[in-house]
Amino acid sequence: MNSITQDVKYRLSILSYATKHGVTKTAIKYRTNRQFIYRLQWRYEGTPASLQPRSRRPHHHPNQHTSQEMTLIQNMRRRNPHAGLVVFWVKLRKRGYTRSITGLYRCLRRIGLKRKSIPNPKYIPKPYQQALFPGEKVQIDVKVVPSACIVGQADARGEKMYQYTAMDECTRVRYWEAFQEQSTYSSTVFLQHLVRKCKFPIHKIQTDNGFEFTNRFGPSKLEKLTLFEQQLAAYGIVHQKIRPYTPRHNGKVERSHRKDNEYFYANHRFYSFEDFKKQLAVRNREYNNFPMRPLAWKSPNEVLRSFLATV
Structure with missing residues (x-):
C-alpha cells in the first residue's frame, strides 16, 4: 500500500x-x-x-432476482448470445419474466452475460487503377450551395444555386460552373462547356447515380438515356457510374467539395446569381494554381502544363 x-x-x-x-x-x-x-x-x-473502509453494499435484497429467474436468464443467454438488450428482454417476457428492462441490464452486467458483439468484417479496399494521363477519367458531381450563403434579394426570392464540378483524376484540375437548377439539362450544358474549355480530350466521365446524370434507378423499367448520357454518346465519352450509395468511389471530387465548405462557403455570401458566378470563378482560379501534396507540392495547372509539354 x-x-x-x-x-x-x-x-x-x-x-x-x-x-x-x-x-x-x-x-x-x-x-x-x-x-x-x-x-x-x-x-x-x-x-x-x-x-480500509469496506463496501457497504448489502449481500441480499428483498427484490433481487430469484434463482428461477437467474436460471431462465442464463439458459436464454446461452441460446441467444448475440441478441440485443431489447430483443433479449422481449424473449424473456414471453417466458414469464416480469422485471423491467433496466433491472435486466443491471443483472446481465453483474453476472457478465452482456451481449457478445460480433466484430464487423474487415474492409479490404480493392486496388484502384490510377489515371495515367489527363482526360483518362474525369469525376463530375453537383453541390447544393448552402442556404446560409444566399442573402439579400436572392434570399428573399428563394433562389437556389448549384455548383457543378468536374475534376481530372490525373492532374486534379477542376472546372466549376454555377447553375440555378439541378437537372439533366444543366448537366448537359455543363458537359458542353467542359469539353469546349478542356485542353485535353476526355475519354471517361464518372458520376453518381443522380437523376441529373442517369435514369438508372428511375421508375420506368426501360432505362431511357438522359440528355446528359446522349451528349456523352455524341462525344464518344464513356460514362462510368459509381456503385449506389458509395460516394467514396467519387472521392476526389467529394473531398474537394468538403474543402469548399471549409474555405469558401464558410466565409462567403452571395447577393445574386451573378455575384455567385463571379466569386466561383475567382475560387476556381485560386484552386487550380494552389500547390497540393498529392502532386508533390505542385499546382494542378503546373502538372497539366508539364504533361502537355511532353506530348
Missing part, C-alpha cells in the same frame, strides 16, 4: 489512543461508540490495509 487515506489515519490514531488510555476514554475523546473501537481492534492485523 503506497499511501494511507485520511480514514485509515483516523482509525490508526483511535487504536493508538485506545491502547494507552482504554476504550472508554477513547470513545469520549473521539466522540464515537465503543462498539466501533472494538470492531477496529478485531479487524486490525498490523497493517493499514486491514483498516
